[in-house]
Amino acid sequence: MIKKMELYDYSMIMSEVKLTLWDDLPDFAIYSDQMLKIVTDEISFMQNGDEKLLTKSMVNNYVKWGMMPKPVKKKYERQHIAYVIVITILKQVLPISKIKDGIQLQIALQGNEKTAYDSFCEAFEESMRTVFLPILDQSSPYTLAEREISAEKLAISSITTALCCKLLTEKIIETKIESI
Numbered sequence: 001m002i003k004k005m006e007l008y009d010y011s012m013i014m015s016e017v018k019l020t021l022w023d024d025l026p027d028f029a030i031y032s033d034q035m036l037k038i039v040t041d042e043i044s045f046m047q048n049g050d051e052k053l054l055t056k057s058m059v060n061n062y063v064k065w066g067m068m069p070k071p072v073k074k075k076y077e078r079q080h081i082a083y084v085i086v087i088t089i090l091k092q093v094l095p096i097s098k099i100k101d102g103i104q105l106q107i108a109l110q111g112n113e114k115t116a117y118d119s120f121c122e123a124f125e126e127s128m129r130t131v132f133l134p135i136l137d138q139s140s141p142y143t144l145a146e147r148e149i150s151a152e153k154l155a156i157s158s159i160t161t162a163l164c165c166k167l168l169t170e171k172i173i174e175t176k177i178e179s180i
Contacts, residue, residue, distance in 0.1 A: 006175050011135035014167065017045050017128050019121040022082060022114045029075035032056055039084045046092065046167065054088050062087055067100045082117040089124070093163045102155060109152040123156040124163075131164035 020042060030038075039054055046053060062068050068083035083103070090099045103116070110116035126147075134142050149157045 007135060007171060010171050011132040011168075014045065014164075015129050015132035015136065017125065019085065019124055021121055022078065022117050025078045025081050027078055029072065029077055031075060032059060032071070035059070035076045035081055035084065038081055039088060042085055043088055046089070048170070054084065058088075059084060065096070065100065067096070067103070079113055082113065086117065086120055089163065090159060093159060093166055102159070106156060119153060120156050120160070123153055124160040127157065127160035127164045131161065131168055135168075
């Protein structure tokens with residue numbers, strides 16, 4: 001039997017996740033260690049065990065593969081932080097080879113990096129609420145709400161919902177296995 005209280009508590013936390021919007025990210029150059037700390041804190045809700053979600057080597061590879069702009073004199077700025085947050089979240093459900101294309105598509109659809117990033121944050125938070133809030137309603141069966149999604153946000157809404165469903169599935173499996 002699933003430990004309902006553990007799943008309930010987890011769902012409460014996940015339904016309240018907020019990503020830092022573009023204008024609230026640091027507006028000054030920082031070193032890689034500082035960026036790693038900011039991003040790791042930002043995505044801590046996804047941390048499961050000792051697995052590292054982000055390392056310096058990963059960031060260096062993202063730059064090398066052209067997934068994000070190069071740092072300026074070994075310093076990272078707001079746009080770099082946004083890219084690393086999005087890449088780190090998306091790599092949980094998409095192959096790296098598709099993430100670069102997806103980011104470029106969203107920037108083209110949204111007009112610029114700031115709008116694309118903020119739209120990603122909005123879609124992600126909406127997906128978290130859509131997937132995790134029904135768990136909190138213990139009196140009824142789990143029901144995913146119907147959503148109206150504009151064409152330019154269909155890709156980010158689909159992928160963020162997929163990630164949320166993955167996180168929920170992993171938690172259900174984890175809590176069920178531990179309770180045997």
